[in-house]
Amino acid sequence: MDDLATRLKQVMAELGLKSSVELATFCGVSQGLVAQWFSGTTRLGPKPLKAFARTQFSLDWLTDGKLPKYRPVAVEAASDVEDAPAIIGTPRLLPVAGRVQAGEDGLLHIDDFPPEQPEGYMVWFTSCVEAYALRVRGESMSPRYLPGEFVGVDPCADVYPSDEVIVLLSDGRRMIKRLLWQRDDQACFESVNKDFQNIVVDLEEITALHLVLGHIPKSAFRPSV
Template identity: 35%
Template sequence: MPTLQDRIAEIMESSQLSVGKLAEIAEVTSSAATQWKDGPTKSLKTGPASKLAAKTGYSAMWIATGEGPKYLAPSAPTPSNVAEAPALMPSRRVPVVGHVKGGMDGFLEEMQYAVGHGEGFVEYWTKDPEAYALRVKGDSMHPRYRHGEFIVVTPSIEAQPGSDVMVKLKDGRKLLKELNWIRDEEIQLVSLNDSYAPMTISREDVESIQRVGGGVPADAFQENRHH
């Protein structure tokens, strides 16, 4: 078993400690530290040994008595009560397929480009492979959506009450509203601003209800690059 002097010598050499620094860490006098190094002291009290252990990586028991494991065991990570953040959904290029403008009667004036002739795309975080974007024209949807911004429609994701939706009626008319509720035979839509009263529509008159995922600022637009 190594003597206290052997142990102190090893600690001082491996940690590059002077007698004064050793005394400072252990919170004892330099005279006491010198006696550890040169004799006649044969063992240390728990307090100074623990302080040296915390700074040097040697175990307090080994420093104090020469027994037990020489080095401190690696501490297990403290369990966290904070859940890991979910991974961010990757963004995708959503094609801009046309523009949309609110009409005087509360219905939309929408123009879609011919397939393959879109003007560009916006980046948007959605898992819907069928997502498409429309450029907002005019101020009829202000303040929800401003002129020049884009709305991203995600038709593969079911709309829930409270969602903004693009509603296409069987007669060809379209609306961009907030879905207020869906009942057995009717749906109710609420205007995006205070311009119009809530609208209740028979479900048999509805061709499709497509969820609006959100808005994208005008500067997010990227033009198609044709080679």
């Protein structure tokens, strides 16, 4: 009988899948849905079809019973697309601590708000209780950061090469840069704005590096709590 259940069994055999549980995992669907396929109570949807598209199977053959033009072969079930990183931390209210703009000197100019009176709050995930957010002002950091966007900052996190950071200097200056390397007694930074050259700073001049978490959607903004 050349029904969908029969064709799915052939697919499983070619892919080396031993059970409906493994088929569900391969397609990214529930075991209950796979059971419905075999019982004939539901059709293949876009999600499993997308999974099967990574193989050499004819989708027409799976859905309409047409014979494939070639013999399907077993392939790796894994996608070339990397899994998204897991969300770490708990949702917190990050105070919008200031408005940030890069100046012509490559330094940051931040209009700080009093700690007890932030501009508002951003609902975001972090394990750092000292994390905060900044609102971007002006075009000086375009196209990386656009006017009105929010960025999250984590002062607690360890910083590694290629991380974007806010650099706090002992003389009170601040910069937003990408850490390129850190060795001996110096660190090299790349500017967000490509108009500025890389700079090398003595470590003794740096009081802190705050990891930039990246963009936070505007929908996360809360004017008050």
